[in-house]
Amino acid sequence: MTLYGVGLGPGDPDLISVRGREILDGVDVVYSPGRLSRAVATEHVPESRIGDLDFPMTSDEERLREAWKEAAAEIAPEARAGDAAFVTLGDPNVYSTFGHLRRTLDAFHPDIDVEVVPGISAMTAFATALKVEVEAGAGLALREAAGGHAPTGPDRMILFKVTDAPETARKLDRAGYDVRFGRRLFMDAGETVIADDAEAVADRDYYTLAYAKRRGLETSRATDEFAADADANGRVSATTDVEVGDD
Numbered sequence: 412m413t414l415y416g417v418g419l420g421p422g423d424p425d426l427i428s429v430r431g432r433e434i435l436d437g438v439d440v441v442y443s444p445g446r447l448s449r450a451v452a453t454e455h456v457p458e459s460r461i462g463d464l465d466f467p468m469t470s471d472e473e474r475l476r477e478a479w480k481e482a483a484a485e486i487a488p489e490a491r492a493g494d495a496a497f498v499t500l501g502d503p504n505v506y507s508t509f510g511h512l513r514r515t516l517d518a519f520h521p522d523i524d525v526e527v528v529p530g531i532s533a534m535t536a537f538a539t540a541l542k543v544e545v546e547a548g549a550g551l552a553l554r555e556a557a558g559g560h561a562p563t564g565p566d567r568m569i570l571f572k573v574t575d576a577p578e579t580a581r582k583l584d585r586a587g588y589d590v591r592f593g594r595r596l597f598m599d600a601g602e603t604v605i606a607d608d609a610e611a612v613a614d615r616d617y618y619t620l621a622y623a624k625r626r627g628l629e630t631s632r633a634t635d636e637f638a639a640d641a642d643a644n645g646r647v648s649a650t651t652d653v654e655v656g657d658d
């Protein structure tokens with residue numbers, strides 16, 4: 412039978428895909444790697460079908476390898492006897508714990524079939540939440556920025572794992588970027604924060620990302636003409652801040 416890696420989306424239970432929901436309905440057991448993914452999963456399946464896995468909070472690779480071997484040993488018999496799912500927030504193939512599980516299964520339980528159901532990743536959800544349009548032709552890079560790091564280079568970047576927003580913001584400002592932060596976007600648990608000021612997200616919260624754009628980037632879009640026409644005709648576009656008279 413099959414182990415399904417199911418992306419739950421960013422955290423609002425209704426942002427799972429229809430296929431993901433159907434898979435969760437049909438499998439015998441649903442494993443989750445953490446508290447938040449478990450909370451979202453329980454919106455879709457009864458607690459009695461949730462399988463708990465224990466992962467230590469450590470960067471010790473030896474302990475982590477042991478934990479993954481234990482998780483794979485627990486999941487493999489379930490996925491042999493029936494169908495099972497392993498859920499992750501966002502997409503299972505984007506910076507996700509699911510990758511470790513799949514590699515461990517490949518190494519120690521290669522007979523297990525694995526299928527992935529994609530989820531809405533924070534790397535796409537940020538665009539709607541932060542009102543960013545990634546235009547055709549624009550480049551966009553995904554980077555990590557834990558511990559006050561501030562990668563530079565690309566014109567536009569999404570930064571995951573922002574744990575010291577003020578420090579990351581200071582460095583990016585010096586390097587010529589404008590930065591906006593998003594915390595717990597489309598997430599039921601906790602408070603959603605969207606801010607240009609890093610102080611608004613200064614406290615550490617793992618579910619924080621940033622969008623950085625090089626200052627002074629020139630963009631040219633075919634529809635720019637419409638705004639010029641609107642100005643010429645005295646109409647007000649949605650993004651301009653102009654008072655309209657009665658006549």
Ligand SMILES: C[S@@+](CC[C@H](N)C(=O)[O-])C[C@H]1O[C@@H](n2cnc3c(N)ncnc32)[C@H](O)[C@@H]1O
Pocket residue numbers: 421422499500501502503504505506507531532533534570571572573593594595596597598617618619620
């Ligand atoms: C290990 S990555 C997991 C990414 C996930 N697999 C995905 O596709 O969105 C965790 C990082 O993603 C970002 N992240 C994930 N969900 C988020 C959300 N709902 N709001 C803001 N940032 C989020 C944060 O930067 C967090 O540190």
